[in-house]
Amino acid sequence: MFKVLVMDGISDMGIQLLYDAPDVEVEKKNGLSEDELVAIIADYDALLVRSATKVTDRVMAAGSRLKVVGRAGVGVDNIDLAAATNRGIVVINAPDGNTIATCELTFAMMMSLARTIPQAYKKTIGGEWDRKTFVGVELRNKVLGVLGMGRIGSEVARRAKAFGMEVRGYDPFLTEDRAEKLGVKLGTVDEICRVADFITVHTPLTSETRHMISGPQFEIMKKGARIINCARGGIIDEMALVEAIDQGIVAGAAFDVFEQEPPRADHPFLNNPKIIVTPHLGASTVEAQENVAIDVSEEVLHILRDEPFKNAVNMPQVPANVLNTLQPYFGLGLKLGALLGQTIDGAVSEIVVSYSGELTGVDTAPLTRHIVKGVLEKQLEGVNIVNAMHLAKSREINIVVQQSTAAKTFTNLVSVTLKTKNEERLMAGTLLSGYGERIVQIDQYPVDIAPAGNLLLISHTDKPGIIGKVGTLLGTNDVNIATMQVGRKVIGGQAIMILTTDKQTPTDVIAQLEQLPELTKVRELTL
Numbered sequence: 243m244f245k246v247l248v249m250d251g252i253s254d255m256g257i258q259l260l261y262d263a264p265d266v267e268v269e270k271k272n273g274l275s276e277d278e279l280v281a282i283i284a285d286y287d288a289l290l291v292r293s294a295t296k297v298t299d300r301v302m303a304a305g306s307r308l309k310v311v312g313r314a315g316v317g318v319d320n321i322d323l324a325a326a327t328n329r330g331i332v333v334i335n336a337p338d339g340n341t342i343a344t345c346e347l348t349f350a351m352m353m354s355l356a357r358t359i360p361q362a363y364k365k366t367i368g369g370e371w372d373r374k375t376f377v378g379v380e381l382r383n384k385v386l387g388v389l390g391m392g393r394i395g396s397e398v399a400r401r402a403k404a405f406g407m408e409v410r411g412y413d414p415f416l417t418e419d420r421a422e423k424l425g426v427k428l429g430t431v432d433e434i435c436r437v438a439d440f441i442t443v444h445t446p447l448t449s450e451t452r453h454m455i456s457g458p459q460f461e462i463m464k465k466g467a468r469i470i471n472c473a474r475g476g477i478i479d480e481m482a483l484v485e486a487i488d489q490g491i492v493a494g495a496a497f498d499v500f501e502q503e504p505p506r507a508d509h510p511f512l513n514n515p516k517i518i519v520t521p522h523l524g525a526s527t528v529e530a531q532e533n534v535a536i537d538v539s540e541e542v543l544h545i546l547r548d549e550p551f552k553n554a555v556n557m558p559q560v561p562a563n564v565l566n567t568l569q570p571y572f573g574l575g576l577k578l579g580a581l582l583g584q585t586i587d588g589a590v591s592e593i594v595v596s597y598s599g600e601l602t603g604v605d606t607a608p609l610t611r612h613i614v615k616g617v618l619e620k621q622l623e624g625v626n627i628v629n630a631m632h633l634a635k636s637r638e639i640n641i642v643v644q645q646s647t648a649a650k651t652f653t654n655l656v657s658v659t660l661k662t663k664n665e666e667r668l669m670a671g672t673l674l675s676g677y678g679e680r681i682v683q684i685d686q687y688p689v690d691i692a693p694a695g696n697l698l699l700i701s702h703t704d705k706p707g708i709i710g711k712v713g714t715l716l717g718t719n720d721v722n723i724a725t726m727q728v729g730r731k732v733i734g735g736q737a738i739m740i741l742t743t744d745k746q747t748p749t750d751v752i753a754q755l756e757q758l759p760e761l762t763k764v765r766e767l768t769l
């Protein structure tokens with residue numbers, strides 16, 4: 243039974259999938275401190291959070307069963323991603339579910355700024371009928387600058403067009419083609435600051451976007467501009483903004499997010515009549531909360547059940563078509579890595595993976611991760627596809643990936659070579675239509691083995707009687723041979739023998755085999 247801890251008031255309707263799952267037990271808790279979370283997290287396989295819970299390295303270190311942290315929302319700045327990767331914990335988010343909610347809040351903010359609705363409301367309910375102070379501006383024919391043209395920024399741009407606004411966008415990853423389709427004119431941050439009547443930010447908070455709008459931008463800003471931040475506190479320099487308002491450069495600002503949340507009671511935004519604030523409500527609609535909780539629950543179930551998943555934040559994204567092509571090879575890759583890893587002694591210094599046939603032209607990185615996981619898992623604890631590459635890198639294992647279009651006997655071939663200081667071994671496998679996974683080459687020898695069960699890999703000198711000696715020794719020790727193959731390049735030269743046995747070969751029998759003078763290496767390979 244998988245145990246899932248759900249925090250931060252995530253929508254019950256959205257996590258119904260988890261409640262309904264026969265293999266999942268759900269517990270809901272709110273407002274736990276880091277210490278309280280550390281004290282209980284060892285009981286859970288999955289942790290679901292919004293932005294309130296800080297998932298620190300300490301929390302993950304205590305989560306000995308933790309496989310996945312699910313963020314019911316977009317931003318993962320409350321989760322220590324590097325620590326999660328290090329510990330092999332998958333972090334997933336729900337990037338699409340709250341786009342519209344946040345876009346609509348941005349518009350609500352923009353219209354509130356244009357028409358000073360919160361200020362007018364406050365006076366009116368206070369008994370004042372003030373029709374002179376609150377003369378607003380229209381959105382039509384105004385320039386809107388959108389910094390960050392991803393999901394939310396693009397939706398904001400679309401709606402702004404419907405309001406008759408001219409939209410200028412800045413996003414280093416936005417192509418001219420897409421900008422044209424959205425009806426957005428591209429510009430730099432400074433160009434946008436000079437001309438925009440409204441500026442809204444929709445980037446993540448990164449070292450590049452921190453204080454993206456600060457003193458120098460306010461200096462060149464069009465007089466009377468209005469600023470909106472429904473993305474992340476810190477993208478706009480809060481103190482510089484207050485100064486720009488005091489200097490009459492900025493006419494008003496609307497913030498849903500703060501550098502520190504909740505802001506201190508004496509934060510200068512909280513008593514400034516030109517600044518509208520909300521308590522990080524961008525994603526807080528019934529629909530968005532259901533959407534993100536459904537998305538994250540589906541992904542958590544996939545991860546717990548070892549099924550393919552797509553929204554991992556601490557692993558590269560894999561497009562669905564690529565995943566579909568690679569999926570059948572994951573098992574083969576894992577087995578090739580695991581078997582080969584057991585054939586060598588000493589530290590691996592290099593893993594060379596070569597793909598050919600129908601695997602060429604495909605982004606095979608996810609398959610390489612499975613192979614590396616296979617190689618490392620017999621030596622290291624806690625290796626998984628999230629941390630395999632990271633662990634290899636931290637052990638200075640060089641990973642070389644090659645793709646070859648050269649015509650081969652097989653329609654697809656995955657070949658893996660492991661190198662240590664003293665030796666080099668190769669194993670290649672293929673997916674044969676109707677037969678499934680086959681190992682078709684070990685070192686320079688062609689073979690045909692189904693990678694399953696108990697395998698004995700024996701390197702020996704090709705001499706008459708060796709096969710008989712091995713068979714007799716195994717037979718007298720009650721180890722039944724299911725299949726046997728031998729490979730050699732020249733008569734009397736080096737050769738290999740691969741046996742599949744019905745049960746594991748006891749270690750003392752392996753020791754007896756090793757005593758046979760013709761055998762140079764005996765390895766039991768298990769999966």
Ligand SMILES: NC(=O)c1ccc[n+]([C@@H]2O[C@H](COP(=O)([O-])OP(=O)(O)OC[C@H]3O[C@@H](n4cnc5c(N)ncnc54)[C@H](O)[C@@H]3O)[C@@H](O)[C@H]2O)c1
Binds near residue numbers: 394523
């Ligand atoms: N207020 C809320 O409750 C709320 C709700 C949802 C999302 N958000 C926040 O809004 C932000 C955007 O969300 P999204 O779903 O649109 O994300 P997204 O990933 O779809 O879009 C972000 C965009 O920012 C761009 N970008 C990155 N670095 C940039 C830079 N240096 N300059 C300009 N653009 C840059 C990216 O290319 C991308 O297009 C995120 O930080 C998210 O956490 C806040």
Ligand SMILES: O=C(O)[C@H](O)COP(=O)(O)O
Binds near residue numbers: 316
């Ligand atoms: O990044 C997000 O998805 C938003 O900031 C929403 O955060 P929340 O789930 O805590 O409302």
